[in-house]
Amino acid sequence: MPEGHTIHRQARLQRAALAGERIRSWSPQGRFAAGAARLDGRKLNDIEALGKHLLYRWDSGDTLHVHLGLFGKFKTFKSNPPPPTNMTRLAMAGGRAVVYLSGPTICELLNTEEEDDLRARIGPDPLAGQRSxxxxxxxxxxxxxxxxxxxxxxxxxxxxxxxxxxxxxxxxxxxxxxxxxxxxxxxxxxxxxxxxxxxxxxxxxxxxxxxxxxxxxxxxxxxxxxxxxxxxxxxxxxxxxxxxxxxxxxxxxxxxxxxxxxxxxxxx
DNA sequence: GGGTGATGCTGAG
DNA sequence: TCAGCCTCACCCC
The missing domain is CATH 1.10.8.50 (Helicase, Ruva Protein; domain 3)
Incomplete structure:
Protein backbone atom coordinates (compact mmCIF):
# COMPACT_ATOMS: atom_id res chain seq x y z
CA MET A 1 0.00 0.00 0.00
CA PRO A 2 2.83 2.32 -0.45
CA GLU A 3 2.51 5.88 -1.64
CA GLY A 4 4.46 8.58 0.17
CA HIS A 5 1.95 8.93 2.99
CA THR A 6 2.48 5.26 3.97
CA ILE A 7 6.23 5.68 4.05
CA HIS A 8 6.13 8.79 6.22
CA ARG A 9 3.66 7.12 8.53
CA GLN A 10 5.93 4.09 8.83
CA ALA A 11 8.89 6.34 9.56
CA ARG A 12 6.96 8.03 12.35
CA LEU A 13 5.55 4.82 13.86
CA GLN A 14 8.78 2.86 13.62
CA ARG A 15 10.74 5.76 15.06
CA ALA A 16 8.48 5.59 18.10
CA ALA A 17 8.67 1.81 18.20
CA LEU A 18 12.36 1.16 17.60
CA ALA A 19 14.60 4.23 17.60
CA GLY A 20 17.00 4.88 20.44
CA GLU A 21 17.59 1.24 21.23
CA ARG A 22 19.84 -1.61 20.31
CA ILE A 23 17.97 -3.72 17.79
CA ARG A 24 18.22 -7.41 17.13
CA SER A 25 18.18 -7.78 13.34
CA TRP A 26 17.98 -10.92 11.22
CA SER A 27 16.67 -12.09 7.87
CA PRO A 28 14.35 -15.10 8.25
CA GLN A 29 14.08 -15.32 4.47
CA GLY A 30 17.85 -15.18 4.13
CA ARG A 31 17.92 -12.71 1.27
CA PHE A 32 19.26 -9.94 3.48
CA ALA A 33 21.29 -12.17 5.77
CA ALA A 34 24.62 -10.35 5.50
CA GLY A 35 23.10 -6.89 5.89
CA ALA A 36 20.96 -7.92 8.82
CA ALA A 37 23.94 -9.54 10.52
CA ARG A 38 25.88 -6.32 10.12
CA LEU A 39 23.10 -4.33 11.81
CA ASP A 40 22.38 -6.90 14.49
CA GLY A 41 22.84 -5.46 17.98
CA ARG A 42 23.45 -1.91 16.77
CA LYS A 43 21.54 1.07 18.05
CA LEU A 44 19.00 2.56 15.67
CA ASN A 45 19.39 6.34 15.84
CA ASP A 46 16.64 7.53 13.51
CA ILE A 47 14.46 6.81 10.52
CA GLU A 48 13.99 9.25 7.66
CA ALA A 49 11.35 9.15 4.94
CA LEU A 50 12.29 10.50 1.55
CA GLY A 51 9.47 10.27 -0.98
CA LYS A 52 8.78 6.54 -1.13
CA HIS A 53 12.15 5.65 0.39
CA LEU A 54 13.03 4.92 3.99
CA LEU A 55 16.49 5.49 5.46
CA TYR A 56 17.43 3.93 8.80
CA ARG A 57 20.43 5.46 10.58
CA TRP A 58 22.47 3.21 12.81
CA ASP A 59 25.12 4.06 15.37
CA SER A 60 27.59 2.05 13.31
CA GLY A 61 27.32 4.71 10.63
CA ASP A 62 25.39 2.34 8.41
CA THR A 63 22.30 3.43 6.52
CA LEU A 64 19.62 0.89 5.70
CA HIS A 65 17.62 1.74 2.59
CA VAL A 66 14.14 0.27 2.12
CA HIS A 67 11.75 0.78 -0.78
CA LEU A 68 8.50 -1.16 -0.57
CA GLY A 69 7.75 -1.18 -4.29
CA LEU A 70 4.29 -2.42 -5.13
CA PHE A 71 4.13 -5.34 -2.70
CA GLY A 72 6.31 -4.52 0.24
CA LYS A 73 4.75 -4.48 3.69
CA PHE A 74 5.65 -3.79 7.30
CA LYS A 75 4.07 -5.52 10.22
CA THR A 76 4.62 -4.12 13.69
CA PHE A 77 3.94 -5.98 16.93
CA LYS A 78 4.04 -4.27 20.31
CA SER A 79 3.63 -7.54 22.16
CA ASN A 80 3.44 -11.26 21.49
CA PRO A 81 4.88 -11.15 17.99
CA PRO A 82 4.21 -14.30 15.99
CA PRO A 83 7.35 -15.89 14.60
CA PRO A 84 8.38 -14.43 11.24
CA THR A 85 7.65 -16.46 8.11
CA ASN A 86 10.15 -17.36 5.43
CA MET A 87 8.79 -14.39 3.47
CA THR A 88 10.15 -12.01 6.10
CA ARG A 89 13.11 -10.27 4.49
CA LEU A 90 14.11 -8.38 7.62
CA ALA A 91 13.08 -8.67 11.24
CA MET A 92 13.99 -5.90 13.70
CA ALA A 93 13.33 -6.44 17.37
CA GLY A 94 13.73 -3.85 20.11
CA GLY A 95 12.46 -3.67 23.67
CA ARG A 96 9.22 -1.94 22.71
CA ALA A 97 8.27 -3.59 19.43
CA VAL A 98 9.12 -5.99 16.64
CA VAL A 99 8.92 -4.99 12.98
CA TYR A 100 8.79 -7.46 10.10
CA LEU A 101 9.46 -6.38 6.52
CA SER A 102 8.32 -8.51 3.58
CA GLY A 103 8.31 -8.10 -0.17
CA PRO A 104 10.35 -4.92 -0.56
CA THR A 105 11.79 -3.95 -3.92
CA ILE A 106 14.84 -2.61 -2.11
CA CYS A 107 16.39 -3.62 1.19
CA GLU A 108 20.08 -2.76 1.21
CA LEU A 109 22.85 -0.91 2.99
CA LEU A 110 23.88 2.38 1.40
CA ASN A 111 27.21 4.15 1.47
CA THR A 112 27.41 7.93 1.50
CA GLU A 113 27.89 8.21 -2.23
CA GLU A 114 24.90 6.00 -2.97
CA GLU A 115 22.77 8.02 -0.59
CA ASP A 116 23.83 11.23 -2.33
CA ASP A 117 22.83 9.68 -5.66
CA LEU A 118 19.44 8.77 -4.24
CA ARG A 119 18.85 12.29 -2.95
CA ALA A 120 19.95 13.76 -6.25
CA ARG A 121 17.42 11.81 -8.27
CA ILE A 122 14.46 12.52 -6.04
CA GLY A 123 12.26 15.59 -6.41
CA PRO A 124 10.76 17.69 -3.63
CA ASP A 125 8.90 15.70 -0.99
CA PRO A 126 5.61 17.40 -0.04
CA LEU A 127 5.70 15.72 3.37
CA ALA A 128 9.28 16.64 4.17
CA GLY A 129 8.24 20.04 5.46
CA GLN A 130 10.25 21.96 2.94
CA ARG A 131 8.73 24.86 1.08
CA SER A 132 9.31 23.39 -2.32
C1' DG B 1 -7.89 -24.03 -4.43
C1' DG B 2 -6.35 -21.33 -8.54
C1' DG B 3 -6.10 -16.91 -10.94
C1' DT B 4 -5.35 -12.20 -10.91
C1' DG B 5 -4.41 -7.63 -10.19
C1' DA B 6 -2.14 -4.03 -7.35
C1' DT B 7 -0.96 2.39 -4.01
C1' DG B 8 6.34 0.65 -8.08
C1' DC B 9 10.27 0.73 -10.57
C1' DT B 10 14.22 -0.91 -13.41
C1' DG B 11 16.81 -2.52 -17.10
C1' DA B 12 17.03 -4.69 -21.56
C1' DG B 13 15.95 -3.95 -26.31
C1' DT C 1 7.91 -0.16 -24.84
C1' DC C 2 7.82 -4.13 -22.23
C1' DA C 3 9.04 -8.04 -19.28
C1' DG C 4 10.40 -8.98 -14.84
C1' DC C 5 10.45 -8.88 -9.86
C1' DC C 6 8.48 -8.84 -5.11
C1' DT C 7 3.78 -10.77 -2.10
C1' DC C 8 -0.87 -11.24 -0.90
C1' DA C 9 -5.85 -9.86 -0.71
C1' DC C 10 -9.60 -10.76 -3.09
C1' DC C 11 -12.54 -13.09 -6.37
C1' DC C 12 -14.46 -16.98 -8.41
C1' DC C 13 -15.06 -21.81 -8.69
Missing part, protein backbone atom coordinates in the same frame (compact mmCIF):
# COMPACT_ATOMS: atom_id res chain seq x y z
CA UNK A 133 6.29 24.58 -4.23
CA UNK A 134 8.48 26.68 -6.45
CA UNK A 135 10.78 23.78 -7.24
CA UNK A 136 7.75 21.66 -8.08
CA UNK A 137 6.37 24.34 -10.43
CA UNK A 138 9.74 24.72 -12.08
CA UNK A 139 9.99 20.95 -12.55
CA UNK A 140 6.60 20.95 -14.26
CA UNK A 141 7.52 23.84 -16.51
CA UNK A 142 10.42 21.83 -17.90
CA UNK A 143 8.37 18.78 -19.01
CA UNK A 144 6.34 18.40 -22.13
CA UNK A 145 4.78 15.18 -20.95
CA UNK A 146 1.17 15.08 -19.75
CA UNK A 147 0.69 16.29 -16.19
CA UNK A 148 -0.72 12.84 -15.36
CA UNK A 149 2.65 11.32 -16.27
CA UNK A 150 4.69 14.07 -14.63
CA UNK A 151 3.06 13.47 -11.25
CA UNK A 152 4.27 9.86 -11.26
CA UNK A 153 7.84 10.92 -12.06
CA UNK A 154 9.60 10.89 -8.69
CA UNK A 155 12.09 13.48 -9.94
CA UNK A 156 9.24 15.96 -10.37
CA UNK A 157 7.65 15.32 -6.98
CA UNK A 158 8.49 12.48 -4.61
CA UNK A 159 5.81 10.36 -3.02
CA UNK A 160 2.85 10.53 -5.41
CA UNK A 161 1.51 7.20 -6.67
CA UNK A 162 -1.28 6.11 -8.94
CA UNK A 163 -4.12 6.87 -6.52
CA UNK A 164 -3.03 10.36 -5.55
CA UNK A 165 -2.16 11.42 -9.10
CA UNK A 166 -5.73 10.78 -10.22
CA UNK A 167 -7.37 12.20 -7.10
CA UNK A 168 -5.26 15.32 -6.89
CA UNK A 169 -5.83 16.20 -10.54
CA UNK A 170 -9.55 15.77 -10.02
CA UNK A 171 -9.54 18.02 -6.95
CA UNK A 172 -7.64 20.69 -8.86
CA UNK A 173 -9.88 20.31 -11.93
CA UNK A 174 -6.95 19.60 -14.22
CA UNK A 175 -7.24 17.13 -17.11
CA UNK A 176 -4.47 14.51 -16.91
CA UNK A 177 -3.67 14.94 -20.59
CA UNK A 178 -2.69 18.59 -20.32
CA UNK A 179 1.04 19.08 -20.90
CA UNK A 180 2.92 19.73 -17.68
CA UNK A 181 4.69 22.75 -19.12
CA UNK A 182 1.35 24.39 -19.83
CA UNK A 183 0.08 24.21 -16.28
CA UNK A 184 -0.37 27.80 -15.14
CA UNK A 185 1.46 29.15 -12.10
CA UNK A 186 -1.65 29.36 -9.97
CA UNK A 187 -2.63 25.81 -10.95
CA UNK A 188 0.81 24.51 -10.04
CA UNK A 189 0.53 26.26 -6.68
CA UNK A 190 -2.90 24.77 -6.10
CA UNK A 191 -1.61 21.32 -7.09
CA UNK A 192 1.25 21.59 -4.63
CA UNK A 193 -0.92 22.62 -1.71
CA UNK A 194 -3.47 19.94 -2.60
CA UNK A 195 -0.77 17.27 -2.81
CA UNK A 196 0.58 18.36 0.57
CA UNK A 197 -2.75 18.39 2.32
CA UNK A 198 -3.91 15.09 0.82
CA UNK A 199 -0.67 13.28 1.65
CA UNK A 200 -0.81 14.70 5.18
CA UNK A 201 -4.38 13.52 5.60
CA UNK A 202 -3.38 10.08 4.32
CA UNK A 203 -0.39 9.96 6.66
CA UNK A 204 -2.60 10.77 9.63
CA UNK A 205 -5.42 8.41 8.69
CA UNK A 206 -3.28 5.54 7.49
CA UNK A 207 -5.32 5.28 4.34
CA UNK A 208 -6.19 7.34 1.30
CA UNK A 209 -9.43 9.27 1.72
CA UNK A 210 -9.75 12.26 -0.57
CA UNK A 211 -13.51 12.76 -0.51
CA UNK A 212 -14.38 15.75 1.69
CA UNK A 213 -17.54 16.83 3.55
CA UNK A 214 -18.98 19.52 1.32
CA UNK A 215 -19.15 17.30 -1.70
CA UNK A 216 -22.47 15.79 -2.53
CA UNK A 217 -23.84 12.93 -0.53
CA UNK A 218 -20.70 11.69 1.15
CA UNK A 219 -19.76 11.61 4.79
CA UNK A 220 -16.45 13.18 5.77
CA UNK A 221 -15.35 10.26 7.84
CA UNK A 222 -12.35 8.04 7.68
CA UNK A 223 -14.54 5.01 8.28
CA UNK A 224 -16.71 5.57 5.24
CA UNK A 225 -17.03 2.53 2.99
CA UNK A 226 -14.05 1.90 0.81
CA UNK A 227 -15.92 2.61 -2.41
CA UNK A 228 -16.84 6.11 -1.23
CA UNK A 229 -13.39 7.30 -0.24
CA UNK A 230 -12.16 8.41 -3.64
CA UNK A 231 -13.47 10.65 -6.40
CA UNK A 232 -12.26 9.02 -9.60
CA UNK A 233 -9.70 6.28 -8.91
CA UNK A 234 -10.99 3.00 -10.36
CA UNK A 235 -14.40 4.52 -11.03
CA UNK A 236 -14.48 4.23 -14.82
CA UNK A 237 -18.04 4.24 -16.14
CA UNK A 238 -19.50 5.46 -12.85
CA UNK A 239 -21.01 8.92 -12.36
CA UNK A 240 -18.72 11.70 -11.17
CA UNK A 241 -19.43 12.47 -7.50
CA UNK A 242 -19.48 16.17 -8.30
CA UNK A 243 -21.29 16.58 -11.61
CA UNK A 244 -22.68 13.18 -12.53
CA UNK A 245 -20.85 12.91 -15.83
CA UNK A 246 -19.23 9.53 -16.57
CA UNK A 247 -15.73 8.98 -15.23
CA UNK A 248 -13.26 7.99 -17.97
CA UNK A 249 -10.04 6.03 -17.84
CA UNK A 250 -7.01 5.58 -20.07
CA UNK A 251 -3.47 4.36 -19.82
CA UNK A 252 -0.89 6.98 -19.00
CA UNK A 253 2.73 6.30 -18.04
CA UNK A 254 2.02 2.53 -18.10
CA UNK A 255 -0.75 2.78 -15.53
CA UNK A 256 -4.43 3.47 -15.71
CA UNK A 257 -5.67 6.92 -14.81
CA UNK A 258 -9.24 8.09 -14.23
CA UNK A 259 -10.80 11.53 -14.66
CA UNK A 260 -14.07 13.40 -15.14
CA UNK A 261 -14.22 15.07 -18.57
CA UNK A 262 -16.55 17.80 -17.28
CA UNK A 263 -14.81 18.67 -14.02
CA UNK A 264 -11.38 18.37 -15.63
CA UNK A 265 -11.61 20.13 -19.01
CA UNK A 266 -8.74 19.88 -21.47
CA UNK A 267 -8.53 23.64 -21.86
CA UNK A 268 -9.05 26.01 -19.05
Missing amino acids: GRRFASNLSRRRIPIGSALLDQRVVAGIGNVYRAEVLFKCRIAPHRPADQIHGDEAALLWTTIRSELRAGEAAGRIVTVRPNDVGVRARVDIPREERLYVYKRAGLPCRRCGDTVLSAEMANRLIWWCPTCQPLSR
Whole structure:
Protein backbone atom coordinates (compact mmCIF):
# COMPACT_ATOMS: atom_id res chain seq x y z
CA MET A 1 0.00 0.00 0.00
CA PRO A 2 2.83 2.32 -0.45
CA GLU A 3 2.51 5.88 -1.64
CA GLY A 4 4.46 8.58 0.17
CA HIS A 5 1.95 8.93 2.99
CA THR A 6 2.48 5.26 3.97
CA ILE A 7 6.23 5.68 4.05
CA HIS A 8 6.13 8.79 6.22
CA ARG A 9 3.66 7.12 8.53
CA GLN A 10 5.93 4.09 8.83
CA ALA A 11 8.89 6.34 9.56
CA ARG A 12 6.96 8.03 12.35
CA LEU A 13 5.55 4.82 13.86
CA GLN A 14 8.78 2.86 13.62
CA ARG A 15 10.74 5.76 15.06
CA ALA A 16 8.48 5.59 18.10
CA ALA A 17 8.67 1.81 18.20
CA LEU A 18 12.36 1.16 17.60
CA ALA A 19 14.60 4.23 17.60
CA GLY A 20 17.00 4.88 20.44
CA GLU A 21 17.59 1.24 21.23
CA ARG A 22 19.84 -1.61 20.31
CA ILE A 23 17.97 -3.72 17.79
CA ARG A 24 18.22 -7.41 17.13
CA SER A 25 18.18 -7.78 13.34
CA TRP A 26 17.98 -10.92 11.22
CA SER A 27 16.67 -12.09 7.87
CA PRO A 28 14.35 -15.10 8.25
CA GLN A 29 14.08 -15.32 4.47
CA GLY A 30 17.85 -15.18 4.13
CA ARG A 31 17.92 -12.71 1.27
CA PHE A 32 19.26 -9.94 3.48
CA ALA A 33 21.29 -12.17 5.77
CA ALA A 34 24.62 -10.35 5.50
CA GLY A 35 23.10 -6.89 5.89
CA ALA A 36 20.96 -7.92 8.82
CA ALA A 37 23.94 -9.54 10.52
CA ARG A 38 25.88 -6.32 10.12
CA LEU A 39 23.10 -4.33 11.81
CA ASP A 40 22.38 -6.90 14.49
CA GLY A 41 22.84 -5.46 17.98
CA ARG A 42 23.45 -1.91 16.77
CA LYS A 43 21.54 1.07 18.05
CA LEU A 44 19.00 2.56 15.67
CA ASN A 45 19.39 6.34 15.84
CA ASP A 46 16.64 7.53 13.51
CA ILE A 47 14.46 6.81 10.52
CA GLU A 48 13.99 9.25 7.66
CA ALA A 49 11.35 9.15 4.94
CA LEU A 50 12.29 10.50 1.55
CA GLY A 51 9.47 10.27 -0.98
CA LYS A 52 8.78 6.54 -1.13
CA HIS A 53 12.15 5.65 0.39
CA LEU A 54 13.03 4.92 3.99
CA LEU A 55 16.49 5.49 5.46
CA TYR A 56 17.43 3.93 8.80
CA ARG A 57 20.43 5.46 10.58
CA TRP A 58 22.47 3.21 12.81
CA ASP A 59 25.12 4.06 15.37
CA SER A 60 27.59 2.05 13.31
CA GLY A 61 27.32 4.71 10.63
CA ASP A 62 25.39 2.34 8.41
CA THR A 63 22.30 3.43 6.52
CA LEU A 64 19.62 0.89 5.70
CA HIS A 65 17.62 1.74 2.59
CA VAL A 66 14.14 0.27 2.12
CA HIS A 67 11.75 0.78 -0.78
CA LEU A 68 8.50 -1.16 -0.57
CA GLY A 69 7.75 -1.18 -4.29
CA LEU A 70 4.29 -2.42 -5.13
CA PHE A 71 4.13 -5.34 -2.70
CA GLY A 72 6.31 -4.52 0.24
CA LYS A 73 4.75 -4.48 3.69
CA PHE A 74 5.65 -3.79 7.30
CA LYS A 75 4.07 -5.52 10.22
CA THR A 76 4.62 -4.12 13.69
CA PHE A 77 3.94 -5.98 16.93
CA LYS A 78 4.04 -4.27 20.31
CA SER A 79 3.63 -7.54 22.16
CA ASN A 80 3.44 -11.26 21.49
CA PRO A 81 4.88 -11.15 17.99
CA PRO A 82 4.21 -14.30 15.99
CA PRO A 83 7.35 -15.89 14.60
CA PRO A 84 8.38 -14.43 11.24
CA THR A 85 7.65 -16.46 8.11
CA ASN A 86 10.15 -17.36 5.43
CA MET A 87 8.79 -14.39 3.47
CA THR A 88 10.15 -12.01 6.10
CA ARG A 89 13.11 -10.27 4.49
CA LEU A 90 14.11 -8.38 7.62
CA ALA A 91 13.08 -8.67 11.24
CA MET A 92 13.99 -5.90 13.70
CA ALA A 93 13.33 -6.44 17.37
CA GLY A 94 13.73 -3.85 20.11
CA GLY A 95 12.46 -3.67 23.67
CA ARG A 96 9.22 -1.94 22.71
CA ALA A 97 8.27 -3.59 19.43
CA VAL A 98 9.12 -5.99 16.64
CA VAL A 99 8.92 -4.99 12.98
CA TYR A 100 8.79 -7.46 10.10
CA LEU A 101 9.46 -6.38 6.52
CA SER A 102 8.32 -8.51 3.58
CA GLY A 103 8.31 -8.10 -0.17
CA PRO A 104 10.35 -4.92 -0.56
CA THR A 105 11.79 -3.95 -3.92
CA ILE A 106 14.84 -2.61 -2.11
CA CYS A 107 16.39 -3.62 1.19
CA GLU A 108 20.08 -2.76 1.21
CA LEU A 109 22.85 -0.91 2.99
CA LEU A 110 23.88 2.38 1.40
CA ASN A 111 27.21 4.15 1.47
CA THR A 112 27.41 7.93 1.50
CA GLU A 113 27.89 8.21 -2.23
CA GLU A 114 24.90 6.00 -2.97
CA GLU A 115 22.77 8.02 -0.59
CA ASP A 116 23.83 11.23 -2.33
CA ASP A 117 22.83 9.68 -5.66
CA LEU A 118 19.44 8.77 -4.24
CA ARG A 119 18.85 12.29 -2.95
CA ALA A 120 19.95 13.76 -6.25
CA ARG A 121 17.42 11.81 -8.27
CA ILE A 122 14.46 12.52 -6.04
CA GLY A 123 12.26 15.59 -6.41
CA PRO A 124 10.76 17.69 -3.63
CA ASP A 125 8.90 15.70 -0.99
CA PRO A 126 5.61 17.40 -0.04
CA LEU A 127 5.70 15.72 3.37
CA ALA A 128 9.28 16.64 4.17
CA GLY A 129 8.24 20.04 5.46
CA GLN A 130 10.25 21.96 2.94
CA ARG A 131 8.73 24.86 1.08
CA SER A 132 9.31 23.39 -2.32
CA GLY A 133 6.29 24.58 -4.23
CA ARG A 134 8.48 26.68 -6.45
CA ARG A 135 10.78 23.78 -7.24
CA PHE A 136 7.75 21.66 -8.08
CA ALA A 137 6.37 24.34 -10.43
CA SER A 138 9.74 24.72 -12.08
CA ASN A 139 9.99 20.95 -12.55
CA LEU A 140 6.60 20.95 -14.26
CA SER A 141 7.52 23.84 -16.51
CA ARG A 142 10.42 21.83 -17.90
CA ARG A 143 8.37 18.78 -19.01
CA ARG A 144 6.34 18.40 -22.13
CA ILE A 145 4.78 15.18 -20.95
CA PRO A 146 1.17 15.08 -19.75
CA ILE A 147 0.69 16.29 -16.19
CA GLY A 148 -0.72 12.84 -15.36
CA SER A 149 2.65 11.32 -16.27
CA ALA A 150 4.69 14.07 -14.63
CA LEU A 151 3.06 13.47 -11.25
CA LEU A 152 4.27 9.86 -11.26
CA ASP A 153 7.84 10.92 -12.06
CA GLN A 154 9.60 10.89 -8.69
CA ARG A 155 12.09 13.48 -9.94
CA VAL A 156 9.24 15.96 -10.37
CA VAL A 157 7.65 15.32 -6.98
CA ALA A 158 8.49 12.48 -4.61
CA GLY A 159 5.81 10.36 -3.02
CA ILE A 160 2.85 10.53 -5.41
CA GLY A 161 1.51 7.20 -6.67
CA ASN A 162 -1.28 6.11 -8.94
CA VAL A 163 -4.12 6.87 -6.52
CA TYR A 164 -3.03 10.36 -5.55
CA ARG A 165 -2.16 11.42 -9.10
CA ALA A 166 -5.73 10.78 -10.22
CA GLU A 167 -7.37 12.20 -7.10
CA VAL A 168 -5.26 15.32 -6.89
CA LEU A 169 -5.83 16.20 -10.54
CA PHE A 170 -9.55 15.77 -10.02
CA LYS A 171 -9.54 18.02 -6.95
CA CYS A 172 -7.64 20.69 -8.86
CA ARG A 173 -9.88 20.31 -11.93
CA ILE A 174 -6.95 19.60 -14.22
CA ALA A 175 -7.24 17.13 -17.11
CA PRO A 176 -4.47 14.51 -16.91
CA HIS A 177 -3.67 14.94 -20.59
CA ARG A 178 -2.69 18.59 -20.32
CA PRO A 179 1.04 19.08 -20.90
CA ALA A 180 2.92 19.73 -17.68
CA ASP A 181 4.69 22.75 -19.12
CA GLN A 182 1.35 24.39 -19.83
CA ILE A 183 0.08 24.21 -16.28
CA HIS A 184 -0.37 27.80 -15.14
CA GLY A 185 1.46 29.15 -12.10
CA ASP A 186 -1.65 29.36 -9.97
CA GLU A 187 -2.63 25.81 -10.95
CA ALA A 188 0.81 24.51 -10.04
CA ALA A 189 0.53 26.26 -6.68
CA LEU A 190 -2.90 24.77 -6.10
CA LEU A 191 -1.61 21.32 -7.09
CA TRP A 192 1.25 21.59 -4.63
CA THR A 193 -0.92 22.62 -1.71
CA THR A 194 -3.47 19.94 -2.60
CA ILE A 195 -0.77 17.27 -2.81
CA ARG A 196 0.58 18.36 0.57
CA SER A 197 -2.75 18.39 2.32
CA GLU A 198 -3.91 15.09 0.82
CA LEU A 199 -0.67 13.28 1.65
CA ARG A 200 -0.81 14.70 5.18
CA ALA A 201 -4.38 13.52 5.60
CA GLY A 202 -3.38 10.08 4.32
CA GLU A 203 -0.39 9.96 6.66
CA ALA A 204 -2.60 10.77 9.63
CA ALA A 205 -5.42 8.41 8.69
CA GLY A 206 -3.28 5.54 7.49
CA ARG A 207 -5.32 5.28 4.34
CA ILE A 208 -6.19 7.34 1.30
CA VAL A 209 -9.43 9.27 1.72
CA THR A 210 -9.75 12.26 -0.57
CA VAL A 211 -13.51 12.76 -0.51
CA ARG A 212 -14.38 15.75 1.69
CA PRO A 213 -17.54 16.83 3.55
CA ASN A 214 -18.98 19.52 1.32
CA ASP A 215 -19.15 17.30 -1.70
CA VAL A 216 -22.47 15.79 -2.53
CA GLY A 217 -23.84 12.93 -0.53
CA VAL A 218 -20.70 11.69 1.15
CA ARG A 219 -19.76 11.61 4.79
CA ALA A 220 -16.45 13.18 5.77
CA ARG A 221 -15.35 10.26 7.84
CA VAL A 222 -12.35 8.04 7.68
CA ASP A 223 -14.54 5.01 8.28
CA ILE A 224 -16.71 5.57 5.24
CA PRO A 225 -17.03 2.53 2.99
CA ARG A 226 -14.05 1.90 0.81
CA GLU A 227 -15.92 2.61 -2.41
CA GLU A 228 -16.84 6.11 -1.23
CA ARG A 229 -13.39 7.30 -0.24
CA LEU A 230 -12.16 8.41 -3.64
CA TYR A 231 -13.47 10.65 -6.40
CA VAL A 232 -12.26 9.02 -9.60
CA TYR A 233 -9.70 6.28 -8.91
CA LYS A 234 -10.99 3.00 -10.36
CA ARG A 235 -14.40 4.52 -11.03
CA ALA A 236 -14.48 4.23 -14.82
CA GLY A 237 -18.04 4.24 -16.14
CA LEU A 238 -19.50 5.46 -12.85
CA PRO A 239 -21.01 8.92 -12.36
CA CYS A 240 -18.72 11.70 -11.17
CA ARG A 241 -19.43 12.47 -7.50
CA ARG A 242 -19.48 16.17 -8.30
CA CYS A 243 -21.29 16.58 -11.61
CA GLY A 244 -22.68 13.18 -12.53
CA ASP A 245 -20.85 12.91 -15.83
CA THR A 246 -19.23 9.53 -16.57
CA VAL A 247 -15.73 8.98 -15.23
CA LEU A 248 -13.26 7.99 -17.97
CA SER A 249 -10.04 6.03 -17.84
CA ALA A 250 -7.01 5.58 -20.07
CA GLU A 251 -3.47 4.36 -19.82
CA MET A 252 -0.89 6.98 -19.00
CA ALA A 253 2.73 6.30 -18.04
CA ASN A 254 2.02 2.53 -18.10
CA ARG A 255 -0.75 2.78 -15.53
CA LEU A 256 -4.43 3.47 -15.71
CA ILE A 257 -5.67 6.92 -14.81
CA TRP A 258 -9.24 8.09 -14.23
CA TRP A 259 -10.80 11.53 -14.66
CA CYS A 260 -14.07 13.40 -15.14
CA PRO A 261 -14.22 15.07 -18.57
CA THR A 262 -16.55 17.80 -17.28
CA CYS A 263 -14.81 18.67 -14.02
CA GLN A 264 -11.38 18.37 -15.63
CA PRO A 265 -11.61 20.13 -19.01
CA LEU A 266 -8.74 19.88 -21.47
CA SER A 267 -8.53 23.64 -21.86
CA ARG A 268 -9.05 26.01 -19.05
C1' DG B 1 -7.89 -24.03 -4.43
C1' DG B 2 -6.35 -21.33 -8.54
C1' DG B 3 -6.10 -16.91 -10.94
C1' DT B 4 -5.35 -12.20 -10.91
C1' DG B 5 -4.41 -7.63 -10.19
C1' DA B 6 -2.14 -4.03 -7.35
C1' DT B 7 -0.96 2.39 -4.01
C1' DG B 8 6.34 0.65 -8.08
C1' DC B 9 10.27 0.73 -10.57
C1' DT B 10 14.22 -0.91 -13.41
C1' DG B 11 16.81 -2.52 -17.10
C1' DA B 12 17.03 -4.69 -21.56
C1' DG B 13 15.95 -3.95 -26.31
C1' DT C 1 7.91 -0.16 -24.84
C1' DC C 2 7.82 -4.13 -22.23
C1' DA C 3 9.04 -8.04 -19.28
C1' DG C 4 10.40 -8.98 -14.84
C1' DC C 5 10.45 -8.88 -9.86
C1' DC C 6 8.48 -8.84 -5.11
C1' DT C 7 3.78 -10.77 -2.10
C1' DC C 8 -0.87 -11.24 -0.90
C1' DA C 9 -5.85 -9.86 -0.71
C1' DC C 10 -9.60 -10.76 -3.09
C1' DC C 11 -12.54 -13.09 -6.37
C1' DC C 12 -14.46 -16.98 -8.41
C1' DC C 13 -15.06 -21.81 -8.69
